[in-house]
Amino acid sequence: MVCIVKTYEKPVLSNPVLIEGLPGIGFVANISALHLIQELKATLFAEVRSSSFQDFAVTAEKGQTSFPINELYYYKGRDSHERDLIILYGNTQALTTFGQYELCDRILDVVESLGCNDIVTLGGLRVDRKVDVPGLYCAVSDSAMVDEVLGRGAKIIGGQIFGLAGLLVGLGKLRGMKGLCLLAETPGYYPDAKAARAVLDLVCRLLNLRIDLERLDVAAKATRDILESFGVGSTYSVGERKRRESRHWLI
Amino acid sequence: MVCIVKTYEKPVLSNPVLIEGLPGIGFVANISALHLIQELKATLFAEVRSSSFQDFAVTAEKGQTSFPINELYYYKGRDSHERDLIILYGNTQALTTFGQYELCDRILDVVESLGCNDIVTLGGLRVDRKVDVPGLYCAVSDSAMVDEVLGRGAKIIGGQIFGLAGLLVGLGKLRGMKGLCLLAETPGYYPDAKAARAVLDLVCRLLNLRIDLERLDVAAKATRDILESFGVGSTYSVGERKRRESRHWLI
């Protein structure tokens, strides 16, 4: 199988921007993407399975099963001010470096074929303290984008950006795409709605999206439920770092 | 080599159901499949080897050798009430996630080509206590199947279903196949004939199979013998969980 994209629809989009929202530190991207999908009533158009995902099924309510999967949604801006979006959502990243590169390439194949030139990846930046107002940090693959983001209150990140959030920016650059990574401070060991709100708020301003952020707690709650069904609920707080090292991305 | 199917015969079957019976917790599936094969005199029609299986040979009685392998058997129902079966049996699962996905896909290729639309995977659900009457649990990929199974005394599983038992249901769903996973409670650290009897009894009722379950102990004994020849005999009880984590599926 390796990494397979099953496409349900090929949407016609105008200069869409890819927003990455896979599980990671504080589930900041995951919550944000879920909220965008729900608020914008985005449309699922493709699913990605990979043999680098976990090899198990997860039981959902009423005995049904869910599986490690990534999904692509699209949203067409309601007017000329709103950007068209492609949203990458899922319950896992790949378990190996090799799998991550492959997953990233398949997703870039899809979004490139839809005319996407801009990538925004989201995430959490772990801080070992309580976070009242999460600071925002950014990194870019195109220096022209820095000023705009810095002008809106984000600072420059120092360090590595692991996972698809980093890879999409890096491999996208090879295809001539402009990449922006936005991280919000988070303790990181629970689905952090506050951090998600911070990044989403900036994303909305950058992309002229009009989204109600009041119900972010709903997405955070849903993310926590998925997390628990995947069996990492209570033990999750043992440490993202350890999880990271053992590459158990799956929420 | 990767993963190769060697086909001896292409049986003509009528709406067959795939029954998965690979080694796993309590060897519930393994014993059940072996018993089905023996009682129904099912016919071996394909063998699967994979470079994700262990790289060793195992000596059998009289100096002969056996090897890590999966096998596919078929059974044609004796009358219009009995379902045609494809039985997946073997002495191992793949050692890597990647190998598991690939193995699963190869097997689904074969059974799909034979008209199979239904998958029943079996297994044990570990409980840390003595089990007198093993409870039965289920998960499905098609909600229409839940009621029928629940009506026969099974409960809904919460948690993950590892290995081919989970993957076949998940990847089968992508091909439009209906999947049912049945697990019986078991302490899990020995080939558990009692748990196998519990799942087999329900499988027989669901598929209208008439099978004598008296001799299940024979299949459990044979499974234990294979287990010992593979060198995991006495050390096996150290813990299935550890085995699971190190992906030494081989019985």
Place this chain on the structure above:
Amino acid sequence: MVCIVKTYEKPVLSNPVLIEGLPGIGFVANISALHLIQELKATLFAEVRSSSFQDFAVTAEKGQTSFPINELYYYKGRDSHERDLIILYGNTQALTTFGQYELCDRILDVVESLGCNDIVTLGGLRVDRKVDVPGLYCAVSDSAMVDEVLGRGAKIIGGQIFGLAGLLVGLGKLRGMKGLCLLAETPGYYPDAKAARAVLDLVCRLLNLRIDLERLDVAAKATRDILESFGVGSTYSVGERKRRESRHWLI
């Protein structure tokens, strides 16, 4: 690269038998193969490199370098009594299960194309005691061969046969080849000339080879030198088992 065979010559052989002599427990196979090659003046006709071998160079005398490699030699019997041979020699096995399967398949491709139907793999059987007269053990993929070997003093092995010694017999069987594995008792933590002599003596009788076994110590010494250049010299005795588990086959 994966696994590549570079062929220097395609010998014309009559019903040749493949003799496996890669590094393993006690280097029994390795010493034996080297001795056969030297005594019979066997001809190198193919080299095998694999990206599953170690990624390093090893310095040899006078600043030259050697590399992880497998080699195939042939020997044409001097008269109608002596069997033609293909000898597999090398300084490593593959580091991963996947690599082992692939290596095995490439080698079987070559020897099958040369008309080979018989495989003899050699090895050591670890015993935790001093060995005066090494006992001989066997396993076969073809029951017809058992009696002949047992009649010459070998016993039947119980347990697993790891590595190419087991895989060649197993995967060869899939191609209709007859396989015999011969192991000699050895403490296992040094290149064991005594054990090599025991298996070679039986191999010579089985295949009607006339070989002087007096100089086996020379091959054992050469094997020990290679071993030391590969940096596992003095630490090697820490335990073959640990080496085995971490798959550092390289001598």
Place this chain on the structure above:
Amino acid sequence: MVCIVKTYEKPVLSNPVLIEGLPGIGFVANISALHLIQELKATLFAEVRSSSFQDFAVTAEKGQTSFPINELYYYKGRDSHERDLIILYGNTQALTTFGQYELCDRILDVVESLGCNDIVTLGGLRVDRKVDVPGLYCAVSDSAMVDEVLGRGAKIIGGQIFGLAGLLVGLGKLRGMKGLCLLAETPGYYPDAKAARAVLDLVCRLLNLRIDLERLDVAAKATRDILESFGVGSTYSVGERKRRESRHWLI
């Protein structure tokens, strides 16, 4: 993706020699290659990405991002005395044995297509003491080269040469290329300008390159900065050996 070469230019070179300069012990090769590139104003003509590199992005100054990458530069000798060069530079080696072989093969494909027949790989030879005047050591794949190098003060290495420094010599030999590996003594736990100077000085004499070695400290400083941005700065001195074993090549 696996391993992809993106070529910007196909230079016309006369009998060029490949100089390897990837991260390794003491960053001897890395500093040397960077210095050569800067002093000779060598031209970047190809980039190599691999899914066996780390899956992250690294933030650089001003919020921009850099990524795990290898680069190929060329330099055309200023007169008939100076050799044309191809310089392999990068911030990482592959994380797996498999990836290393593949990376090596892709690079050899490129340089072979440019008429390269000679390979010089550089590196550090760890010594557990302060090094005042680094001793030089060599290994070759072609015995004709030994005398020339020994005559210039280098000694013969005993032991393994890990990574691309060893592999390029080994796999290059399979393609008929002559390989030389030069190592300088170094404590190894920091970017060692002194060791780099020692190997570069010999390389320049061997290849008739006229290069000012005064500014080597600049390249060492730049290497240290990259190192720190990759997050291994202060913890790096914990031990190259451990790093080596866990295959975190990335500087």
